[in-house]
Amino acid sequence: MKNIFLLLLCLTTALSAQAQHDHHAGHAMPGMKKTGTDSTKAGMSMSGMDMHMTNYGLTMDTSMSGMTHSLSRNLPMNRNGSGTSWHPDNTPMYAYMTPTAPNGWTFMLHYAIYLRYTAQNSNNPDGRGRAQQFGAPNWFMGMAQRKVGRKGLFQARAMLSLDALTVGNGGYPLLFQTGESYQGRPLIDKQHPHDLVSELSVSYTHAFSRDIDLYGYLGYPGEPTVGPPVFMHRISAFGISDAPLSHHWQDATHITFGVATVGFRYKWAKLEASMFKGREPDENRYDFDRPRFDSYSYRLSVNPSPSLALQFSQGYIKSPEVLHGDEDVLRTTASILHSKGLGPQRYITSAFVYGLNGHIGDGHTSGRPENSFLAESSLQLDRVNFFGRYENVGKSAEELVLYNPTSSATDAFRTNPVLTINSLTLGMNYRLVQYKNTDLVLGAQTTLSIPDQLLQPVYGNMPISGQLYLRLSPSLMTMASMHTMHSTSRRSMHGMHH
Numbered sequence: 300m301k302n303i304f305l306l307l308l309c310l311t312t313a314l315s316a317q318a319q320h321d322h323h324a325g326h327a328m329p330g331m332k333k334t335g336t337d338s339t340k341a342g343m344s345m346s347g348m349d350m351h352m353t354n355y356g357l358t359m360d361t362s363m364s365g366m367t368h369s370l371s372r373n374l375p376m377n378r379n380g381s382g383t384s385w386h387p388d389n390t391p392m393y394a395y396m397t398p399t400a401p402n403g404w405t406f407m408l409h410y411a412i413y414l415r416y417t418a419q420n421s422n423n424p425d426g427r428g429r430a431q432q433f434g435a436p437n438w439f440m441g442m443a444q445r446k447v448g449r450k451g452l453f454q455a456r457a458m459l460s461l462d463a464l465t466v467g468n469g470g471y472p473l474l475f476q477t478g479e480s481y482q483g484r485p486l487i488d489k490q491h492p493h494d495l496v497s498e499l500s501v502s503y504t505h506a507f508s509r510d511i512d513l514y515g516y517l518g519y520p521g522e523p524t525v526g527p528p529v530f531m532h533r534i535s536a537f538g539i540s541d542a543p544l545s546h547h548w549q550d551a552t553h554i555t556f557g558v559a560t561v562g563f564r565y566k567w568a569k570l571e572a573s574m575f576k577g578r579e580p581d582e583n584r585y586d587f588d589r590p591r592f593d594s595y596s597y598r599l600s601v602n603p604s605p606s607l608a609l610q611f612s613q614g615y616i617k618s619p620e621v622l623h624g625d626e627d628v629l630r631t632t633a634s635i636l637h638s639k640g641l642g643p644q645r646y647i648t649s650a651f652v653y654g655l656n657g658h659i660g661d662g663h664t665s666g667r668p669e670n671s672f673l674a675e676s677s678l679q680l681d682r683v684n685f686f687g688r689y690e691n692v693g694k695s696a697e698e699l700v701l702y703n704p705t706s707s708a709t710d711a712f713r714t715n716p717v718l719t720i721n722s723l724t725l726g727m728n729y730r731l732v733q734y735k736n737t738d739l740v741l742g743a744q745t746t747l748s749i750p751d752q753l754l755q756p757v758y759g760n761m762p763i764s765g766q767l768y769l770r771l772s773p774s775l776m777t778m779a780s781m782h783t784m785h786s787t788s789r790r791s792m793h794g795m796h797h
Contacts (some may be wrong), residue, residue: 470479627658695718
């Protein structure tokens, strides 16, 4: 299967090559205003100071901020993903950003707070995983960037989460979710909270030319080169406050206590490799785990057009789970991200992600491959957003803590080592208030699960889960919002001078 995905990646890249050649030959990004040959070459600002973009149907003037991509002076900031990953250039951004200060620094802040009520497996009173919770999953990310000389770019980044306080150390209810442990027991039907400090990283990039970058990234914690941008930073998942069931098959390495990455970009392709700590964070969400560099990964990323971002990655992860310390994981992922503007305040963005875990070790699951597929999409129509996510993931009876040698179902689980779970989430949200570039959004979603037949006596035939939430986050960045921030900053500086 992983070979099929690699072939798909190569075919998609090849089919887009001619269009990308024209794109680099001087054709502007759709909707981009030409401000000179250099500003539109390769469909992006070459200086980060003169780009007028109509990505996602909105005009954004980056000359006010001077901020570029985290790892390139010559790529748009819209391409920023989590860690060192890439989004499509047309990706919408929800953030606050300051204009460049006299000392050359530019700052940006992203965040999302979901005040919500969730009910899992609500239609099966005796079903496993039935639970309810009022909680508030959340995350905050700040970035500081400064150009160094004529060729260099430095960035520092910090990501925080108060999940341990707002959803509890044991996490929040999420049917069929697995991964990590708490108080010596595996977390089943729960999503673990994220660490208070989820990223502290620095990076430095040297631009040899407009088309060539070489960079280094250090994180403690940080994110190695495994998978697409993590679900929290994919706009296609912005309306869904739950983690994917395939999180630990695709992008769960986004919090790793010890990461070193080196990457090389040539035009619209990038190859990068990481050394990192394989063990997932411990259950103490407020400390810094001991760093190690016992695992490694590589990732090939290709953006053949402003609307597409593709990646293929593999990682050897040393002993990721504390309860299976003798078991290593070989993780393979591939993804296609798409984003397209439909007019002012309107866009559609989607993701298709594949993940495979191959287990290596002396445990019961040794040698057993597990596949996962995820497709999600978000349609924004001014104040209304429609979203959905479909997942197909294979999890073992041992992963779900159902394998028991004394159980009558032991033989069935032994002959069916991987149990398939299908899950479909559909929902919508509506922006209630927009004030000072901040949105308050009301949302609702329903999840329908179809588990493997062997799981139905435990969970029920077709579990239904749902939730209501209020989300607080920055507004969609537009030229108007950047003008407002720019004016506010100038007034503040004027007041300081007086």
